[in-house]
Amino acid sequence: MNYMLSFIVNGTATDVVVTPTETLLDVLRDRLSITSPKRGCETGDCGACTVLVEGLAVRSCITLALTVQGKSVTTVEGLARDGNLHPLQQAFHDNGASQCGFCTPGMIVSLAELLEKNPAPGRDEARSAIAGNLCRCTGYVKIIDAAMAAGSIKEKGGPL
Amino acid sequence: MSIHYYAPKTLAEAISLLSEHAPQCMILAGGTDLVPKLKNDAAAPRALVYIGALGLSYIRQEGSRLAIGAAATWSMLTASSLVSSCAPVLAETAGMPATSSPGIKNAATVGGNLATASPAADLATPLLVLDADVCIQSVRGARTVALRKFFTGPGETVLQPDELICEVSIPHCLGISVFEKIGRRKAMSISVVNTAVRVALEDGCCRDVRIALGSVAPVPLRCPLAEEMLIGRKPDRELFKACGAAALRASSPIDDAAATAWYRRTAGAALVARALGKAAGLPDTLEK
Secondary structure, eight states: OOEEEEEEETTEEEEEEEOTTOBHHHIIIIITOOOSSOOSSSSSSSOTTEEEETTEEEEGGGSBGGGGTTOEEEOGGGTOBTTBOOHHHHHHHHTTOOSSOSSHHHHHHHHHHHHHHOSSOOHHHHHHHTTTOOOSSSOSHHHHHHHHHHHHHHHTTOOO | OOOEEEOOSSHHHHHHHHHHHTTSEEEESSOTTHHHHHHTTSOOOSEEEEOTTSSOOOEEEETTEEEEETTOBHHHHHHOHHHHHHOHHHHHHHHSGGGOOHHHHTTOBHHHHHHHTOTTOTTHHHHHHTTOEEEEEETTEEEEEEGGGTEEETTEESOOTTOEEEEEEEOOOOSEEEEEEEOSSSSSOOOSEEEEEEEEEETTEEEEEEEEEESSSSSOEEOHHHHHHHTTOOOOHHHHHHHHHHHHHTOOOOOOSSOOHHHHHHHHHHHHHHHHHHHTTOOOSSOO
């Protein structure tokens, strides 16, 4: 059976016909060419697929697409504003927090949820926020440094 | 095979759909257990009934009881000031990194944790010591089942195929409740053994005691014989150690990929003793 999914992706109203077992990840990557969320484990464990649904970080690989009917979904592509990078994107760049980049979108999305709720988190809070995001390259330290740097940008009233 | 998807807006619609499609339908809330099963064909229903739009995400006071809608997520438990004041052990359990990750907790629901009925379910043990009831609806009407009678086996509950958990209801509980778990890593860790305890003291002695264990039996387990050992007794480290051992004697842990029965029994007994000590206010000599 096919069903119409109408939802908002990165601010744009979008309609796509899906089957019940298509995941949000399938729809974002394969139907809408929004490729920042990655296929990692596809069981909800690695965090590479993480996107925001109504501002909350969720695993798009185990979210059935139809369950976001009418909701707003944000990926890394939607975090920049008017050509300005989100503080996290800027901080990841400045702090060398990406190596291969595969985990990076999931990391940024998970930290973006944290910064919305807590603009000046401590290192432990940042670690908890990425507890479900695996990185095989960096050893995480620079990712946490970037989270701290982004927090201080937000606190000083930087973009977003 | 074509699957049908329904997103009912009312409870009446939802239970009618379940009645029509049972037993070939599955209830979808957060999907954190269901969707992985769908993806590897461990589940092949003909219909999915999504219950996220039924208004079952509430957390509210009803008289002296705390009522948690079945679709309330783990994140909602942690964020709720009502849960933090009435049943703080739930907020702590749902909030600790060991029990899962933010991305899962934003979707995973209280009802789902109980319906999936893993013996390791981390919310089951604290809800057991809080004497929770499970409120269930179907076209035959509403019924309430005490949580300690809800689980019947690994992954099995008293739920009929057309029944829906609507709410978990918790009475006002005396005392302090503590949840502890051991897993193989610091976050997103399936419990190798977990425990929840509740201790209420009166005149320095234990008046109400509840002890529950997870991952050491086919179901999350209450330990009434171990609980009775403590009634009327003063909190005491040696007594709590003996009580922990008694609690584990009533369990039946198995060897599996995560741990051995021996480890679960040994570590579990120590975990119960530690939790009892915390709940009774003894200074914890183990924590640094």
